[in-house]
Amino acid sequence: MRTFLSVLTVLAAIVAFWYAACIPMNIKGVLDTAERAGFEVSPATSKERRDMGSFGLVASNSFAIAETFSQDRPRLPAPHQVVRELWNTTVMKKVTSKRSLVYHGQVTLKATLLGFVIGTGLGILLAVGIVHSRVMDMSVMPWAIVSQTIPIIALAPMIIVVLYSIGVQGILPKAIISAYLSFFPVVVGMVKGLRSPDAMQLDLLKTYSASTSQGFWKLRLPSSMPYLFTSLKIGIAASLLGAIVGELPTGAVSGLGARLLAGSYYGQTVQIWSALFAAAILAGLLVALLEVIEKTVLKRMGMSG
Amino acid sequence: MNTQTTTQAHAPQGATEAVVEAKNLDLVFPTNDGPVQALKDVNLTINKGDFVSFIGPSGCGKTTFLRVMAALEHPTGGSITVNGMSPDEARKQRAYGYVFQAAGLYPWRTIAKNIKLPLEIMGFSKAEQDKRVEQVLELVELSGFGGKYPWQLSGGMQQRASIARALAFDADILLMDEPFGALDEIVRDHLNEQLLKLWARTNKTIGFVTHSIPEAVYLSTKIVVMSPRPGRITDVIESTLPRERPLDIRDSQEFIDIAHRVREGLRAGHADD
Numbered sequence: 104m105r106t107f108l109s110v111l112t113v114l115a116a117i118v119a120f121w122y123a124a125c126i127p128m129n130i131k132g133v134l135d136t137a138e139r140a141g142f143e144v145s146p147a148t149s150k151e152r153r154d155m156g157s158f159g160l161v162a163s164n165s166f167a168i169a170e171t172f173s174q175d176r177p178r179l180p181a182p183h184q185v186v187r188e189l190w191n192t193t194v195m196k197k198v199t200s201k202r203s204l205v206y207h208g209q210v211t212l213k214a215t216l217l218g219f220v221i222g223t224g225l226g227i228l229l230a231v232g233i234v235h236s237r238v239m240d241m242s243v244m245p246w247a248i249v250s251q252t253i254p255i256i257a258l259a260p261m262i263i264v265v266l267y268s269i270g271v272q273g274i275l276p277k278a279i280i281s282a283y284l285s286f287f288p289v290v291v292g293m294v295k296g297l298r299s300p301d302a303m304q305l306d307l308l309k310t311y312s313a314s315t316s317q318g319f320w321k322l323r324l325p326s327s328m329p330y331l332f333t334s335l336k337i338g339i340a341a342s343l344l345g346a347i348v349g350e351l352p353t354g355a356v357s358g359l360g361a362r363l364l365a366g367s368y369y370g371q372t373v374q375i376w377s378a379l380f381a382a383a384i385l386a387g388l389l390v391a392l393l394e395v396i397e398k399t400v401l402k403r404m405g406m407s408g
Numbered sequence: 409m410n411t412q413t414t415t416q417a418h419a420p421q422g423a424t425e426a427v428v429e430a431k432n433l434d435l436v437f438p439t440n441d442g443p444v445q446a447l448k449d450v451n452l453t454i455n456k457g458d459f460v461s462f463i464g465p466s467g468c469g470k471t472t473f474l475r476v477m478a479a480l481e482h483p484t485g486g487s488i489t490v491n492g493m494s495p496d497e498a499r500k501q502r503a504y505g506y507v508f509q510a511a512g513l514y515p516w517r518t519i520a521k522n523i524k525l526p527l528e529i530m531g532f533s534k535a536e537q538d539k540r541v542e543q544v545l546e547l548v549e550l551s552g553f554g555g556k557y558p559w560q561l562s563g564g565m566q567q568r569a570s571i572a573r574a575l576a577f578d579a580d581i582l583l584m585d586e587p588f589g590a591l592d593e594i595v596r597d598h599l600n601e602q603l604l605k606l607w608a609r610t611n612k613t614i615g616f617v618t619h620s621i622p623e624a625v626y627l628s629t630k631i632v633v634m635s636p637r638p639g640r641i642t643d644v645i646e647s648t649l650p651r652e653r654p655l656d657i658r659d660s661q662e663f664i665d666i667a668h669r670v671r672e673g674l675r676a677g678h679a680d681d
Contacts (some may be wrong), residue, residue, distance in 0.1 A: 207414045310506040404516035
């Protein structure tokens, strides 16, 4: 109960800060609208106001404060505007509608999950290779690290163009970008996990003359489970990010990335923010789902702390 | 229980057959600070049914020698045979079971499944696996605990389960590297007593590394005293204690005399470094 209250307090503080930030962020827009509607504002012209600080404007036009929370296209939408937009585009819209975030969310989710499966599979395979072969350890690991230093926003269009030229389009290019981001945490985590059995455990298997593959299936793989789940949680969030980034350069018409892009074309800040929140909520749900699976599996394996 | 009656002591009938023979054994580890002589000129014969303890300070090579017997380390000079073969061949013939200081049970397996681990690897049939698990659980007095997970057992019970695991594939030699080192003394006494009973019932040959003088004297038919830098044998004591040993034998004069000789051996090893 105490922790719940503390969490609630932090949340309230964030929301309060957000509301407070809306006032100086939006004041100029509000005053411009008010001036055009014939209200008296000080200073009177937009030109004079341009050089003034936001806080000064707020101080001299306190009647406009309420308006900063209810503009159509605010610089920074207020929390309740984002919540209203989220509500209207999820619960109040049919899921087949092109304006439904549920529709766009599931488009992105499909690419995310496909990319996550590809990335995780690839990551595990690479980790197995790296752990069992010194050559792979020395040749693959540096490239895996380098691959993550390239900004994905620069790489994504190229991946899409190259794949398009060989006839691959639709969900797969997005999934590949998402796999590109999610394989890395899986490689790093699984290499650590597969190497986690100590020398004594490995010696024990040696005294049974166990083969490498017996050692892998009976000892290394089960030992790596806690590491795998940690990696999967990072990986799925990276997958979602990759899928969204994959939607940006294609001019895609559906998906959360497309929603973000369309919002920025038309200055629909409320739409951008609600798409952002939809993405964050989706990532949160995916990570929470993995956490439940992790708890169940590790408990059954007797490995939960 | 009168301990005075048995004067023909340790070896069971017809048990002079050598199981392990080491001749002029040398082992040098290459390290960053130059080579380290872990074993130097070690000569030792272990007969069938012996209970041999290796005792000495850290770095005296007692664990290394056990590992050489188990083909976990390879000597750089001299020769060693186990059952007349090289240690590597002996391992393939399942000549020995190894017990480490930590039980090392897999947390995701039940006790029974942990004991099955070597049996699965060695390809025993399912029925045979079940039969053997029952047998060895009974040997270590853990019958009925097969379905439990390691975390449900005490440290001493876990170590007994790990001994059961080493016994499961019926190796003739049991190599134990400070198996009770991490347990408290009361549990340790109890396990020592149990181990002697188990040894008497199964007639295994046991190699046992320990830091503890009373433990070595209480358990062994042969005590090998070692000293460090380089690791070598300074004394081999054939115990005159009877094979059957109640815990209170540790108060007898004979026991105290042997312990004294072990202590002397350890001190001599230290004097020249």
